[in-house]
Amino acid sequence: MSEPEVATPLRERTGHALRDPFLQQALTIATTRFIDLRREAFGDFPDGESLRDRARAIKEATLQRLDHHVERLVASVESRGGHVHYAVTAEEARAIVLDIARRSGARLAVKSKSMATEEIHLNEALATAGVTPVETDLGEYIIQLAHERPSHIIAPAIHKTRGQVAELFERELKRPAAPDPEALTAIAREELRRRFLDADLGITGANFAVAETGTVVLVTNEGNGRMVTSLPRVHVALMGVEKVIPSMSDLMVFLAVLARSATGQKLSVYTSLVSGPRRGGELEGPEEFHLVLLDNGRIAQIAGSLREALACLRCGACLNVCPVYRQIGGHAYGYTYPGPIGILLTAMLNGPRSVKDLAHASSLCGACADACPVRIDIPRMLIELRREVDERRIAPRGERAAFRALARLLVRPAWYRLTARVARVLQAPFVRGRTIRRVPFDLGEWTRTRDLPAVAPRTFQERWAALEREGR
Amino acid sequence: MATKAEFLGRIRAEMARTPGLFTVAAAPWPARPGERLALLRRELAERWPATLERFARELERVGGVFHRVASPGEVAGLVADLARAGAMERVVAWAPGALGLDLAGPLAARGLSAVAMPEGDVAASERTRLREVAAVADLGVTGVDLAIAETGTLVVVSGAGRPRSTSLLPPCHVAVLDREALVESLEQAGLVLEAWHDGEAGPAGGASINFITGPSRTADIELTLTRGVHGPKELHAVFVEQGLARPRHG
Numbered sequence: 001m002s003e004p005e006v007a008t009p010l011r012e013r014t015g016h017a018l019r020d021p022f023l024q025q026a027l028t029i030a031t032t033r034f035i036d037l038r039r040e041a042f043g044d045f046p047d048g049e050s051l052r053d054r055a056r057a058i059k060e061a062t063l064q065r066l067d068h069h070v071e072r073l074v075a076s077v078e079s080r081g082g083h084v085h086y087a088v089t090a091e092e093a094r095a096i097v098l099d100i101a102r103r104s105g106a107r108l109a110v111k112s113k114s115m116a117t118e119e120i121h122l123n124e125a126l127a128t129a130g131v132t133p134v135e136t137d138l139g140e141y142i143i144q145l146a147h148e149r150p151s152h153i154i155a156p157a158i159h160k161t162r163g164q165v166a167e168l169f170e171r172e173l174k175r176p177a178a179p180d181p182e183a184l185t186a187i188a189r190e191e192l193r194r195r196f197l198d199a200d201l202g203i204t205g206a207n208f209a210v211a212e213t214g215t216v217v218l219v220t221n222e223g224n225g226r227m228v229t230s231l232p233r234v235h236v237a238l239m240g241v242e243k244v245i246p247s248m249s250d251l252m253v254f255l256a257v258l259a260r261s262a263t264g265q266k267l268s269v270y271t272s273l274v275s276g277p278r279r280g281g282e283l284e285g286p287e288e289f290h291l292v293l294l295d296n297g298r299i300a301q302i303a304g305s306l307r308e309a310l311a312c313l314r315c316g317a318c319l320n321v322c323p324v325y326r327q328i329g330g331h332a333y334g335y336t337y338p339g340p341i342g343i344l345l346t347a348m349l350n351g352p353r354s355v356k357d358l359a360h361a362s363s364l365c366g367a368c369a370d371a372c373p374v375r376i377d378i379p380r381m382l383i384e385l386r387r388e389v390d391e392r393r394i395a396p397r398g399e400r401a402a403f404r405a406l407a408r409l410l411v412r413p414a415w416y417r418l419t420a421r422v423a424r425v426l427q428a429p430f431v432r433g434r435t436i437r438r439v440p441f442d443l444g445e446w447t448r449t450r451d452l453p454a455v456a457p458r459t460f461q462e463r464w465a466a467l468e469r470e471g472r
Numbered sequence: 473m474a475t476k477a478e479f480l481g482r483i484r485a486e487m488a489r490t491p492g493l494f495t496v497a498a499a500p501w502p503a504r505p506g507e508r509l510a511l512l513r514r515e516l517a518e519r520w521p522a523t524l525e526r527f528a529r530e531l532e533r534v535g536g537v538f539h540r541v542a543s544p545g546e547v548a549g550l551v552a553d554l555a556r557a558g559a560m561e562r563v564v565a566w567a568p569g570a571l572g573l574d575l576a577g578p579l580a581a582r583g584l585s586a587v588a589m590p591e592g593d594v595a596a597s598e599r600t601r602l603r604e605v606a607a608v609a610d611l612g613v614t615g616v617d618l619a620i621a622e623t624g625t626l627v628v629v630s631g632a633g634r635p636r637s638t639s640l641l642p643p644c645h646v647a648v649l650d651r652e653a654l655v656e657s658l659e660q661a662g663l664v665l666e667a668w669h670d671g672e673a674g675p676a677g678g679a680s681i682n683f684i685t686g687p688s689r690t691a692d693i694e695l696t697l698t699r700g701v702h703g704p705k706e707l708h709a710v711f712v713e714q715g716l717a718r719p720r721h722g
């Protein structure tokens with residue numbers, strides 16, 4: 001179990017988000033923009049659909065022989081002079097990175113955006129061990145200065161206004177900052193440039209790792225991934241073990257769908273392919289290269305119910321189209337990975353208990369599965385997860401009782417008809433037009449923010465029966 | 473901390489629990505990339521003008537600037553013009569052998585301070601010094617190992633005489649290419665990378681390959697597109713019609 005239970009309940013977290021007018025506006029603008037960009041990108045890309053199929057097939061085939069591909073990756077990285085480490089848990093992963101940091105005498109670590117390092121809460125561990133971690137992706141840098149967590153996988157600071165960023169820079173960096181994105185970006189460039197050159201340790205995740213060539217692949221738009229893998233003396237890449245892919249040709253398939261899905265670009269600005277440490281004759285590049293392979297609940301899903309989620313590229317497309325995410329944003333989910341896929345990943349990393357509420361934070365509309373470049377059937381797994389949550393009896397008691405009662409009714413037509421008739425009588429005092437605005441007692445939660453349709457004066461079954469009688 | 477054997481053992485144990493799942497064959501290894509590449513090169517040689525046109529169009533779409541000169545001798549003049557236009561003085565460049573072109577002399581003659589990077593192994597202290605030179609430079613000139621028309625991408629391989637920093641630290645990056653570098657698609661680029669790995673003469677023995685598609689950018693503050701956050705703000709590609717004097721490679 002890698003993450004602590006979230007202290008505030010989901011209801012409170014979403015309430016918070018829903019009452020924040022700026023967040024609401026920012027979320028709408030950002031997600032709408034991302035959706036449009038993605039649609040345009042795939043719109044004039046005739047090969048898009050077949051490449052998505054291909055990408056999924058590669059992931060599937062790789063997973064089916066994961067042992068083979070991991071073994072191959074390890075051999076290639078080692079033949080390039082790199083070191084490979086194996087972490088079963090988040091604790092182990094942290095210990096491995098800390099050990100590398102200690103042995104290299106590192107004081108300052110620069111990081112390129114990596115969900116895997118967020119997942120294991122590496123920054124806190126580094127700081128405790130006396131190593132200052134500096135996030136270098138602009139969005140992550142802002143979030144780090146503000147002591148917050150990312151709200152979107154692709155745009156971590158979308159919940160902040162330029163004014164808030166300017167204030168933050170003035171307070172934390174002790175220098176004047178105009179509320180203008182261009183000027184603020186220039187400040188970050190200057191502040192971080194020195195850090196890149198001074199850092200002893202570069203820490204990254206990996207978007208992919210090519211087994212055949214021993215290559216870790218990083219995709220960024222800003223260039224920080226290149227800095228982090230080129231300038232510090234030691235480079236550590238931490239990656240979920242499922243990120244391995246067989247060949248360079250496979251990589252090209254993923255590159256063609258990844259940026260289009262994430263930001264609507266044909267390709268992100270920089271795709272960096274790093275194979276081991278600096279080689280003879282090179283002026284720059286790390287003296288040491290370490291690859292940390294992370295399990296943390298992934299391996300158990302190779303044969304588990306969340307297996308499909310192992311194909312995720314972390315592109316964020318499913319967040320942008322999710323009607324729930326669009327309302328509540330990333331923070332309300334409470335864990336490292338937000339959005340529909342985030343619920344599944346949270347269950348994978350922390351067990352199903354951790355998502356007993358979150359599993360319901362989806363309308364099961366299917367938009368996520370449509371948007372996903374590797375066609376992960378997120379709704380199907382969410383339904384399974386709900387069932388699992390229910391079977392383990394970790395769902396709220398009232399809810400379980402209600403569904404049990406419903407289940408009995410549904411298999412007994414006579415009782416069901418009777419209940420409809422009884423309900424019609426009982427509902428009478430509450431019906432306004434054709435809806436019930438408010439249900440009394442504890443059940444009132446249901447109608448606090450929505451109306452309940454009233455039981456019709458004549459049910460469909462009754463009308464059908466009447467029609468049949470007339471027909472005869 | 474797990475050992476390799478333990479880790480693989482965990483994976484195999486899970487795989488064994490669901491034998492029914494594991495029937496699909498793994499993705500096939502691409503066979504004989506070298507031979508397929510030779511074939512492709514012959515085709516590309518016939519189609520290059522269209523490929524170049526598409527490359528130029530896509531490069532400009534992502535915010536790069538395309539230039540075309542007839543001979544290698546004209547590159548220095550173009551670089552000097554770009555430098556003057558942007559009030560830039562300090563230039564760093566790949567080693568003449570890696571670039572296929574000696575720029576330091578001609579640029580100095582045009583009043584710029586130009587440093588060409590050394591090609592051989594150098595001492596650690598010298599490496600640090602050269603990195604600082606690149607860090608304060610205004611403009612970096614590199615070669616191009618592949619130019620992908622489909623996406624307007626420049627592929628740059630690190631190695632002796634071709635430091636990673638030249639295309640990264642200065643705010644302006646000028647990349648010089650010729651016909652040899654052009655490919656049409658990402659798929660073809662993948663084939664080339666495989667051929668290099670398979671032993672086909674690659675451009676360099678470095679550990680880093682970068683795909684560069686436009687100037688460095690971010691939209692992290694209110695989704696406002698801003699250029700030059702960590703990498704270069706300006707990106708120029710210079711196509712040399714007569715070709716560069718670099719050693720031919722796969």
Ligand code: SF4
Nearest residue numbers: 312313315316318372
């Ligand atoms: S589940 Fe699919 S859409 Fe969502 S982040 Fe992963 S790859 Fe992207």
